[in-house]
Amino acid sequence: MALLEIKKAGDPVLKEVCAPVEKIDRRLRRLLDDMAETMYASEGVGIAAPQVGKLLRAVVIDVGEKRYDLINPVITEKEGTAVDTEGCLSVPEMYGEVERAETVKVEFLNRFGKKHVLEADGLLARCVQHELDHLDGRLFIDIAKNLHKGEKKK
Secondary structure, rough: OOOOOOOOOOOOEEEEEEEEEOOOOHHHHHHHHHHHHHHHHEEEEEEEEEHHHHOOOOEEEOOOOOOEEEEEEEEEEEEOEEEEEEEEEOOEEEEEEEEEEEEEEEEOOOOOEEEEEEEEHHHHHHHHHHHHHHOOOOHHHOEEEEEOOHHHHO
């Protein structure tokens, strides 16, 4: 596995819409593993392929429960709303309040091409929505309120 360069806000790749993954193979699984290693080394809870310069619909998430590799994810249901503070590996030391759905249902392929459905709430639901925004060229700073630099406010 390898640490990858995390693209920062202002890099044009972060504003692109990602293409669906057409082929799930050893190369893609290596990318997912490298993304996970990069995420863990950066103390993040999620990372999307465009954040490492790959315009693919793939994300890795681990909020402490287990690691999820989501390929071609699609949110099929949203419920409720919640506002919380978010940050991003691509926007270091910036935080802001973002309104997101409280619960989501997401359909995706796993790293072996098997279809799954994940029902998520709390931090996991927030992370899913944040990472899927990356796949459509959106950063949290595009929708956040009360942006501030420094430590995450409790």
